Amino acid sequence: MSLSSDLRLILDDPTLSDIKIKGNDGGEINAHRLILVARSEVFKRMLLSDMKEATQDVIEFQEFSSKALQVVVEYLYTGKVTKNFLKPGIVFEALCCADYFLLEMLMFHIISFVRSNMEDKMNILAKILSRILESSCRELANYICELIDLVSLKSIDYHNLSAKALEYILSYQEEEGINMFSLSSGYDLFRYITLWAASEISEEALTFYESYLPSPETVRNLDSNDMQKWDPNIPFTEELHVKYRSEIVTKTSTLLDYVNLEVIHPLVFSNELIRDLIDSNILKDVYRKQALLAGSYFSMLRNAFQWKVKRYRELDNPFVFDSQSPVHEWVRTKFPFSGHDLIEWDIVVEKMCKSFWVGVCSDNGFNVNSNSWLGQHSYGWVLGSNGFICHHKKDKDPFKNKYGRKFNEKSRITVRLDMKERTCSFAIDGTKYPIAFRDLPDEIYPAVSLMSPGVARIEPLFGRT
Incomplete structure (x- = not known):
């Protein structure tokens, strides 16, 4: 038997337990002061100081449920997390709980659990990234960005990404040399950023731009032999565009720096609304680069491999x-x-x-x-x-x-x-x-x-x- 296995046997065992940990749902976990103090600096400060918890037999945490606290306790006793306690429904709360107790390695374990066991892992990872960027845990943020590439980004619901998290993902991809030319990273990324900004404003703004901006499939087919006809000047409700344009441009101005606009099909920029969403000086630079790249398309395409x-x-x-x-x-x-x-x-x-x-x-x-x-x-x-x-x-x-x-x-x-x-x-x-x-x-x-x-x-x- 290993030490970890032996400690698991006394996990939540009332035998010799000298303290209880209580969650905001009323659930209580039997624990041992000595183990908590040895394994956690946060518990050490609580139990070996003048704080009121030092004299209490029950420590109550109003911020977390007993289920999330149980994940922390299991990790403190065994150095691991298992499906016995870490369930899909409490992943985000468990990570916040691990952050509260300054258990960075536990946070890595939780993210690995998400990666291996969660069907909707990209949305959960995005939500986690938005949370942890409030702290200084950049190593953990980079680990999440390794799992969220520019292709899977489009599967993330807009409301799960904060502005800071979205920019962090884009900057990480660029720093790692990933945000380069590809058949899908130009217009797809531009559209995602625009719709993310619209969702930050209102449901009306999102619905309007979502219905007007052409789909990625339509734009991709502009490069195929079987070209679909696309009217670049589809009539739109000018009042709504005037209402939201300025705020959209403000929210996307720094984010669009990470988009290779020059690899987007030129016909896209004949769309009046799309031209309106990009700074005129940036657009001129895009036209210039497209002219320069016209003769080196295959050289660019090679990088996608x-x-x-x-x-x-x-x-x-x-x-x-x-x-x-x-x-x-x-x-x-x-x-x-x-x-x-x-x-x-x-x-x-x-x-x-x-x-x-x-x-x-x-x-x-x-x-x-x-x-x-x-x-x-x-x-x-x-x-x-x-x-x-x-x-x-x-x-x-x-x-x-x-x-x-x-x-x-x-x-x-x-x-x-x-x-x-x-x-x-x-x-x-x-x-x-x-x-x-x-x-x-x-x-x-x-x-x-x-x-x-x-x-x-x-x-x-x-x-x-």
């Missing part, structure tokens, strides 16, 4: 991923592809490992586990060096779908992603094979799944069909 790795890792080359794991892990690019485009890229096997997998993934709405084999998950579609394709394989023998042939070190695997048809196919060293996967999600990332000493290079291909 950089690998996204864990924060503690740095790649010498952002297009080359070398696994350092003795077991399978997987890595994706920083941004997804969507819309109706046809995208192709090569994965070059620079160094082979026991089993090397190439394909695509989608982490939108999933509790992803990057320290695993991608082919076993519902969010992974991959082709292996053994010549089999796999998707969401849970059985003991997943290698039943033979596809193409085996590949080896120095092989070049071409991935062909047709977002209009939502299909994926592969070519191995120039030999093309039929469609491997159908009915893909509307956002897909290039991905590889490998282990040490495997090394994968990604090379985007343009202008090929």
